[in-house]
Amino acid sequence: DTAVSQTPKYLVTQMGNDKSIKCEQNLGHDTMYWYKQDSKKFLKIMFSYNNKELIINETVPNRFSPKSPDKAHLNLHINSLELGDSAVYFCASSQEGDGGGYTFGSGTRLTVV
Amino acid sequence: AQSVTQLGSHVSVSEGALVLLRCNYSSSVPPYLFWYVQYPNQGLQLLLKYTSAATLVKGINGFEAEFKKSETSFHLTKPSAHMSDAAEYFCAVSDRGAGNMLTFGGGTRLMVKP
Numbered sequence: 001d002t003a004v005s006q007t008p009k010y011l012v013t014q015m016g017n018d019k020s021i022k023c024e025q026n027l028g029h030d031t032m033y034w035y036k037q038d039s040k041k042f043l044k045i046m047f048s049y050n051n052k053e054l055i056i057n058e059t060v061p062n063r064f065s066p067k068s069p070d071k072a073h074l075n076l077h078i079n080s081l082e083l084g085d086s087a088v089y090f091c092a093s094s095q096e097g098d099g100g101g102y103t104f105g106s107g108t109r110l111t112v113v
Numbered sequence: 114a115q116s117v118t119q120l121g122s123h124v125s126v127s128e129g130a131l132v133l134l135r136c137n138y139s140s141s142v143p144p145y146l147f148w149y150v151q152y153p154n155q156g157l158q159l160l161l162k163y164t165s166a167a168t169l170v171k172g173i174n175g176f177e178a179e180f181k182k183s184e185t186s187f188h189l190t191k192p193s194a195h196m197s198d199a200a201e202y203f204c205a206v207s208d209r210g211a212g213n214m215l216t217f218g219g220g221t222r223l224m225v226k227p
Contacts, residue, residue, distance in 0.1 A: 004156075031213055041151075041201055043217040056214055090156060094213055101147065102215060104156035 023091030
């Protein structure tokens with residue numbers, strides 16, 4: 001049973017398209033995150049949701065919009081994709097009060113051509 | 114504000130040699146600190162974490178790290194490297210606040226030579 005699952009694993013799309021990445025966790029955690037890992041492996045937080053409420057919204061273009069229908073799901077929608085959006089996007093979850101350890105998904109490699 | 118610096122983006126050791134990956138942090142509150150490992154084309158896996166209990170923390174795969182407040186360091190060590198340890202390693206600090214945000218260092222690629 002995968003604890004944090006992301007789909008799709010790979011996504012190749014053209015500039016200007018709109019795409020979504022889905023994330024689901026079955027750990028019962030109350031907080032979920034999206035991180036972006038660039039080509040130099042640098043990880044930067046994008047969003048954090050706690051029980052479906054947006055907690056952290058870092059400086060991210062408005063083209064990126066997270067949606068959390070329930071506390072087990074956090075999806076990421078990206079409008080008008082640009083070349084610079086190419087990266088690996090990781091979903092993660094954690095339980096408040098357990099010392100902060102995250103469980104990560106296996107990532108979605110987005111390539112914009 | 115919090116930050117993490119990992120000294121050395123690449124570290125190469127021989128199989129059986131000591132592994133030492135360096136991490137220094139900056140935090141305005143007593144930190145929670147973490148080490149994660151990332152194998153190629155995979156997500157990050159938690160190796161170990163420090164949450165203000167014992168300063169020497171043991172993790173999976175024979176790794177351990179020591180929290181040194183005076184040096185603001187949390188270096189990762191393993192007495193004897195194995196080929197399977199070759200991966201990218203990330204140190205991270207938590208703000209322990211709302212959202213429990215982790216700030217990651219830039220990562221260190223560990224290479225193990227036979």
